[in-house]
Amino acid sequence: MISFSQVCKRYPNGFEALRDVSFILEAGEMALINGHSGAGKSTLLRLIAAIERPTTGSIIVNGQNVGTLKGGAIPFLRRNLGLVFQDQKILFDRTVFQNVLLPLQISGFSRRAAIGRVRAALDKVGLLSREKAQPITLSGGEQQRLCIARAIVNRPSILIADEPTSNLDADYARDIMDMFKSFNQVGVTVLIATHDVELLGNMQQRIFTLSHGKLTA
Ligand SMILES: Nc1ncnc2c1ncn2[C@@H]1O[C@H](COP(=O)(O)OP(=O)(O)OP(=O)(O)O)[C@@H](O)[C@H]1O
Numbered sequence: 001m002i003s004f005s006q007v008c009k010r011y012p013n014g015f016e017a018l019r020d021v022s023f024i025l026e027a028g029e030m031a032l033i034n035g036h037s038g039a040g041k042s043t044l045l046r047l048i049a050a051i052e053r054p055t056t057g058s059i060i061v062n063g064q065n066v067g068t069l070k071g072g073a074i075p076f077l078r079r080n081l082g083l084v085f086q087d088q089k090i091l092f093d094r095t096v097f098q099n100v101l102l103p104l105q106i107s108g109f110s111r112r113a114a115i116g117r118v119r120a121a122l123d124k125v126g127l128l129s130r131e132k133a134q135p136i137t138l139s140g141g142e143q144q145r146l147c148i149a150r151a152i153v154n155r156p157s158i159l160i161a162d163e164p165t166s167n168l169d170a171d172y173a174r175d176i177m178d179m180f181k182s183f184n185q186v187g188v189t190v191l192i193a194t195h196d197v198e199l200l201g202n203m204q205q206r207i208f209t210l211s212h213g214k215l216t217a
Pocket residue numbers: 011012013015016017035036037038039040041042043044195
């Protein structure tokens with residue numbers, strides 16, 4: 001469950017990116033965050049992952065108060081979060097398999113225990129047959145799938161994605177959205193920021209709209 005209560009985020013330069021934002025996303029729900037460029041979508045997602053801290057208000061993620069979490073507890077919070085953020089670069093000097101293995105190695109899995117999980121994650125995103133490939137040989141849509149495999153390999157209870165369909169054509173974008181829906185259908189809580197209004201037209205999910213840092217719907 002993700003709960004925001006009267007959250008404000010003011011960056012050090014004084015800019016107020018989020019103002020009095022409150023909402024609850026129940027465990028197992030899926031929602032989209034829509035809004036103009038600069039509306040605060042990425043800021044909201046970064047707060048959930050404790051990449052940024054709220055200035056005021058409280059943010060509860062899986063029962064933990066993320067705003068006051070000590071630095072040492074953050075890796076444990078993130079283990080339960082699958083993050084698909086644009087600044088998480090693919091490692092182009094490693095294979096597809098090795099890219100997905102990395103989060104498990106960081107979590108301390110033995111290679112033997114990790115192999116099955118990596119293959120299961122690649123299978124879910126349709127990239128199992130490309131496990132030995134170099135990421136540079138993947139299409140844009142396949143690279144995005146690789147990022148998703150990397151986000152889900154830890155089997156997180158919450159999946160958060162920032163503009164996961166940007167730069168993809170409509171068919172690929174639909175595929176990626178269908179993938180998120182299928183994760184949600186097996187119980188994962190999913191929150192996706194997108195400004196792709198065309199995509200929103202096809203979605204049955206809850207939609208939060210941000211405008212100049214305020215939740216308007
Ligand atoms: N570290 C920062 N310091 C100062 N201002 C910031 C910082 N990060 C973001 N902002 C500002 O906060 C506002 C919200 O940014 P954010 O990236 O959350 O918007 P967004 O809705 O995700 O936009 P986009 O769709 O363009 O990615 C913007 O005006 C941005 O310039």
